[in-house]
Amino acid sequence: MSLHHFDPIGPTSGQELPRYAGFATFARLPRFEDVAKVDVGILGVPFDAGVTYRPGARFGPSHIRQASRLLRSYNPVIELDPFREIQVADCGDVACNPFAIDEALVQIQAAVDSYLDAGTRLVVLGGDHTVALPVLRAIAKKHGPVAVVHFDAHLDTWDTYFGESYTHGSPFRRASEEGLIDRQASVHVGTRGPIYSADDLTADRNLGFTPIHVREFLRRPLDSIIEEILALVGTRPLYVSIDIDVLDPAHAPGTGTPEPGGLTSRELLEMIRAFAGANLVSADIVEVAPAYDHAEITGFAAASIAYELISVMASHSFGNQTNKTPGNDS
Numbered sequence: 001m002s003l004h005h006f007d008p009i010g011p012t013s014g015q016e017l018p019r020y021a022g023f024a025t026f027a028r029l030p031r032f033e034d035v036a037k038v039d040v041g042i043l044g045v046p047f048d049a050g051v052t053y054r055p056g057a058r059f060g061p062s063h064i065r066q067a068s069r070l071l072r073s074y075n076p077v078i079e080l081d082p083f084r085e086i087q088v089a090d091c092g093d094v095a096c097n098p099f100a101i102d103e104a105l106v107q108i109q110a111a112v113d114s115y116l117d118a119g120t121r122l123v124v125l126g127g128d129h130t131v132a133l134p135v136l137r138a139i140a141k142k143h144g145p146v147a148v149v150h151f152d153a154h155l156d157t158w159d160t161y162f163g164e165s166y167t168h169g170s171p172f173r174r175a176s177e178e179g180l181i182d183r184q185a186s187v188h189v190g191t192r193g194p195i196y197s198a199d200d201l202t203a204d205r206n207l208g209f210t211p212i213h214v215r216e217f218l219r220r221p222l223d224s225i226i227e228e229i230l231a232l233v234g235t236r237p238l239y240v241s242i243d244i245d246v247l248d249p250a251h252a253p254g255t256g257t258p259e260p261g262g263l264t265s266r267e268l269l270e271m272i273r274a275f276a277g278a279n280l281v282s283a284d285i286v287e288v289a290p291a292y293d294h295a296e297i298t299g300f301a302a303a304s305i306a307y308e309l310i311s312v313m314a315s316h317s318f319g320n321q322t323n324k325t326p327g328n329d330s
């Protein structure tokens with residue numbers, strides 16, 4: 001079953017060309033330019049001028065692509081091969097100005113706008129968390145305010161740093177102020193670590209987020225947390241933003257503002273799979289900073305997260321018969 005007249009072009013087979021050889025597109029997939037219609041695109045946003053601590057997330061996209069070589073196709077949990085159900089392709093990287101944040105935001109939004117206009121959903125590879133704002137601007141322009149499930153150690157609803165409004169600690173405050181998020185259905189997952197003051201939490205709630213602190217994972221079964229999130233999101237258009245620092249530094253050392261006491265990659269991957277069937281309109285994976293990574297631990301985690309997000313997007317298309325034109329099935 002396929003949405004296309006032609007079968008999607010999948011990854012180069014690891015039986016024909018070893019997985020460590022060949023071009024470094026995400027998962028050895030074709031490039032956007034090389035296929036007629038792309039359902040899901042992988043878009044790199046190598047921007048890290050918004051960081052408050054260690055820099056280096058500008059190298060995230062190439063690091064995640066390198067780690068993604070190891071991926072195989074079939075998802076035995078969701079029970080589909082996403083690369084057979086939908087056309088997935090690598091969109092390359094956005095050319096964004098590393099010296100002018102305002103200009104970079106415009107460039108990132110314009111790029112995302114153009115893919116959404118072409119009917120392509122995106123998995124964006126950051127870059128620091130600043131990039132979630134221009135992506136959400138484009139998403140909300142197309143879908144209206146979206147439910148945001150935000151996996152992160154940090155709230156990222158702080159106001160300004162040194163008087164600057166566009167940083168990796170403030171994208172979700174801006175997004176809420178601009179009406180880009182559904183304030184009834186947005187959550188932070190995995191929040192932890194010291195904050196600046198108790199007022200941060202009050203402000204965060206007023207901006208429309210429900211925080212699920214990492215301590216809840218100690219005391220509640222994972223399924224009950226998953227059910228709470230799914231119930232909140234329902235059938236709304238959903239945007240998932242994954243700051244890799246939601247993972248414990250043992251599971252993702254390669255990031256700029258690590259916080260001890262985080263999720264395992266096993267927990268995070270399981271939570272993402274739970275969105276199978278949800279209306280996931282696009283997603284990002286941000287804050288991968290390879291200079292602090294070891295043995296590609298963070299890269300493999302990010303690549304696997306991207307794969308699960310793609311699988312979730314494929315499962316929604318698969319289950320949604322209205323997307324299919326009679327006679328198109330091959």
Ligand SMILES: N=C(N)NCCCC(=O)O
Nearest residue numbers: 052129154168169257287
């Ligand atoms: N978005 C990430 N990763 N970090 C934000 C931290 C902002 C701060 O330390 O104030």
Ligand SMILES: [Zn+2]
Nearest residue numbers: 153154243245
């Ligand atoms: Zn964070």
Ligand SMILES: [Zn+2]
Nearest residue numbers: 129152156243
């Ligand atoms: Zn963040």
